[in-house]
Amino acid sequence: MRYLTAGESHGPQLTTIIEGLPAGMPLTSEDINYELARRQKGHGRGRRMQIEKDTVKIAGGVRHGHTLGSPLALVVENNDWKHWTKIMGIEPLEENEADEVKRKVTRPRPGHADLVGGIKYGHRDMRNVLERSSARETTVRVAAGAVAKKLLSLLGIEVAGHVLEIGGIKANPPIYQNIKELQQKTENSPVRVFDETAEKQMMEAIDLAKKNGDSIGGIVEVIVEGMPAGVGSYVHYDRKLDAKIARAIVSINAFKGVEFGLGFEMARIPGSQVHDEIVWDKEDGYTRRTNRLGGFEGGMSTGMPIVVRGVMKPIPTLYKPLQSVDIETKEPFTASIERSDSCAVPAASVVAEAVVAWELASAITEQFSSDRFDELEKIIAEQREYARKF
Ligand SMILES: Cc1cc2nc3c(=O)[nH]c(=O)nc-3n(C[C@H](O)[C@H](O)[C@H](O)COP(=O)(O)O)c2cc1C
Numbered sequence: 001m002r003y004l005t006a007g008e009s010h011g012p013q014l015t016t017i018i019e020g021l022p023a024g025m026p027l028t029s030e031d032i033n034y035e036l037a038r039r040q041k042g043h044g045r046g047r048r049m050q051i052e053k054d055t056v057k058i059a060g061g062v063r064h065g066h067t068l069g070s071p072l073a074l075v076v077e078n079n080d081w082k083h084w085t086k087i088m089g090i091e092p093l094e095e096n097e098a099d100e101v102k103r104k105v106t107r108p109r110p111g112h113a114d115l116v117g118g119i120k121y122g123h124r125d126m127r128n129v130l131e132r133s134s135a136r137e138t139t140v141r142v143a144a145g146a147v148a149k150k151l152l153s154l155l156g157i158e159v160a161g162h163v164l165e166i167g168g169i170k171a172n173p174p175i176y177q178n179i180k181e182l183q184q185k186t187e188n189s190p191v192r193v194f195d196e197t198a199e200k201q202m203m204e205a206i207d208l209a210k211k212n213g214d215s216i217g218g219i220v221e222v223i224v225e226g227m228p229a230g231v232g233s234y235v236h237y238d239r240k241l242d243a244k245i246a247r248a249i250v251s252i253n254a255f256k257g258v259e260f261g262l263g264f265e266m267a268r269i270p271g272s273q274v275h276d277e278i279v280w281d282k283e284d285g286y287t288r289r290t291n292r293l294g295g296f297e298g299g300m301s302t303g304m305p306i307v308v309r310g311v312m313k314p315i316p317t318l319y320k321p322l323q324s325v326d327i328e329t330k331e332p333f334t335a336s337i338e339r340s341d342s343c344a345v346p347a348a349s350v351v352a353e354a355v356v357a358w359e360l361a362s363a364i365t366e367q368f369s370s371d372r373f374d375e376l377e378k379i380i381a382e383q384r385e386y387a388r389k390f
């Protein structure tokens with residue numbers, strides 16, 4: 001499967017076209033709207049989230065609640081567009097219209113894409129960069145991820161994303177009976193965290209950063225249960241599924257690192273405390289006594305839960321801006337201020353879920369290729385049975 005997205009942050013809409021979905025898979029707008037609403041929640045977001053009520057229009061590829069096998073076209077309109085029609089106008093401006101109409105940006109924000117994007121594309125008005133580099137684009141990535149999550153869920157694979165750390169406040173690792181419990185508890189948290197003590201401290205840290213005109217980042221974790229063993233491959237670098245997931249996580253705006261299972265901690269402990277011992281029983285087939293590698297060996301899923309974490313840097317737009325340079329005068333100036341979030345880690349955990357779900361659904365449909373969803377269900381059941389008996 002593949003998808004592309006189009007659209008600017010304050011333009012009329014965001015669009016994605018998804019190609020390669022099997023036909024006959026149940027899918028409704030509600031499945032997608034549920035995920036879009038989750039992405040909009042979270043303590044620390046700016047005023048934009050009160051303006052938007054993200055809902056999807058399915059513009060192709062579905063009929064009477066089932067996919068057709070044709071490209072799936074999804075559209076999310078920007079409510080804010082009505083305030084930006086002039087600034088973001090599609091048609092050329094009159095010659096006498098001033099630069100203020102465009103809300104020209106000439107003082108790049110350190111840490112955002114403004115300056116290098118301007119250099120790369122020759123945009124001396126760096127609004128042309130920030131409109132597309134904005135994480136508004138993650139709206140339709142979450143829409144694509146919702147479709148992937150639906151496919152996975154119908155195949156018995158569940159995905160849960162949550163927050164582990166914000167601004168240096170660490171949550172205790174979640175202890176839960178099943179993944180549904182993790183999903184439900186974090187869903188009701190304003191910072192999408194399992195640990196209630198950390199929740200309060202995280203919210204205070206966000207409020208303090210906001211008050212100081214500053215921003216904070218954090219760590220999110222995505223857990224996947226029910227993935228069959230043997231998806232991905234060890235034979236080529238670009239077929240390794242863990243590598244695809246790592247790329248997907250780092251592709252999220254402001255994400256700077258990724259780890260699986262024990263992650264960077266593995267550098268400090270011996271192999272006997274890292275590798276997971278293999279056991280077999282009739283019911284579950286091959287499992288591991290522990291899951292310290294986080295569900296991957298040799299670029300393939302082991303069948304154990306996938307555990308992947310990503311680190312998000314603090315938001316680059318600061319209400320107390322850092323030093324920058326005006327590209328017109330080359331004089332030192334503080335960076336421009338755009339309306340901004342002070343912390344978007346909770347929202348980013350929903351985006352992380354979406355991009356992980358996409359990579360898994362994509363790998364499954366590639367490896368167990370079928371144009372029909374009912375056939376795919378059968379093939380996956382057979383794969384599970386084959387791996388159990390192997
Ligand atoms: C959900 C989400 C919301 C974000 N909100 C903002 C924001 O309000 N202001 C901002 O400057 N950056 C925000 N960012 C981060 C920027 O989009 C990101 O730093 C920028 O695109 C530069 O890319 P890079 O940080 O990956 O290098 C957000 C990121 C995510 C994932």
Ligand SMILES: C=C(O[C@@H]1CC(C(=O)O)=C[C@@H](OP(=O)(O)O)[C@H]1O)C(=O)O
Nearest residue numbers: 046048133134135136139338339340341
């Ligand atoms: C619009 C979203 O996030 C935006 C991401 C973003 C950025 O620079 O990445 C900057 C802000 O844009 P605005 O100036 O319009 O408020 C955020 O609100 C969204 O998540 O839907």
